Amino acid sequence: MVTLGDYLIVSGILFAIGFAGVMVRRNLIVILMSLELMLNAANLSLVAFSRFHVQPSGLPDYNAQVFVFFIITVAAAEVAVGLAILVALYRARQTTDVKDITSLKF
Amino acid sequence: MSPLLFWPFALLMLMFGVAVVINRNPVASALSLVVSFLGLAALFMSLDAYFIGIIQVLVYAGAVMVLFLFIIMLLDLRAEEGRQVNWLALIGGIAVALALLAQILYVIHNLKSAHQAFPPLARSTFDDVRNVGLLLFGSYNLPFQIIGVLVLVATIGVVLLSRREPR
Incomplete structure (x- = not known):
């Protein structure tokens, strides 16, 4: 029998994968994809709790589920803006590697 | 809700999630992300959330992934070739992620309701588009309108950001 805990564990593992991606990878596009993984892990928890809490x-x-709908909408807008910033950055610097973007580094 | 459906899709999603992070080629990462999101949509449907599952496929596996692939194509990104791996940063990042995972698992383990099975539904949720819609346009009308403004602002922002500087 699949319990609520199983869904939450899968969601937690997915969040940790996304978090590791943001910490470890240096390509900005892959970092944005990892952010999407983290947002979707949160969505999975929300839907599992929604199903668990029967009215x-x-x-x-x-x-x-309405919250999940809002999260998906905001995530889509965030990806669009993030990729536009990425394109602007690429035009200015010809790189998508976070190691090459050090203007604010002390 | 059967374990025979849950575990294959959960493993599929997690395996391709790992593939997103470890692939060196951005195109392979983006395509792994599509498979991962399809697995997640299957999990949503196993939780009787059909509307969310379909929205997941349409928005993520459709629109967002096309956006990612389009940008990869536009910038003509290649696989990173043999750049020096910073082992300290790699091990540190993985250690922090594992610590976070351990904390999440600890919290879930101590959550009493996590060990209970899902209670049965009294009614079918095949019409959950209607139920979500009633809530969305009723109790959540104002947030819904604000989301509309947010999407408009994002659209204008994207156009402004990707426009070339006028000389």
Whole structure:
């Protein structure tokens, strides 16, 4: 039997994978993809809790699913803006490697 | 909700999630991300959230991935070739991620309801588009409108950012 904990563990592992990607990778595009993985891990937790918290009417708690809808919308907007910044950066510096972007480094 | 469906899709999603991080070629990373998101959509559907699952496929596996692949094509990114690996940063990053994972697992282990199975639903959720929609346009009307403004601002921002500087 699959329990709530199984979904939460899978979600936690996915979040840790995304976090490791942000920490370890130096290509900005891959860092943005890892951010998407982390956002989706949070979505999986929300939907699992939504299904777990069954309302008296016998339906899952749809408030969490509305939150997931908002998160997906904001994530799509974030990706669009992030990639536009990436293109602007590439035009200015001809690189997508975070090691080469050190103007603010002390 | 059957374990026969849950574990294959969960493993598929996690394996391709790892592939996103360890692939050196950005195109391979982007395509792994598509498979990972499809596995996640299957997990959403196993939780009776059909609307969210379909939105996941449409928005992520469709729109967002096309955006990523388009940018990779536009910038003509190649696989990083044999740049010096910074072992200290690599091991440090993985250690921090593992510490975070250990904390998450500890919290889940101590959560009482995590060991319970999902309670059965009294009604089918095949019409959950209607239920989510009623909530979205009812209780969450104002946030919904604000999200609309946010998307408009993002659109204008993207156009402004990617425009060439006028001389």
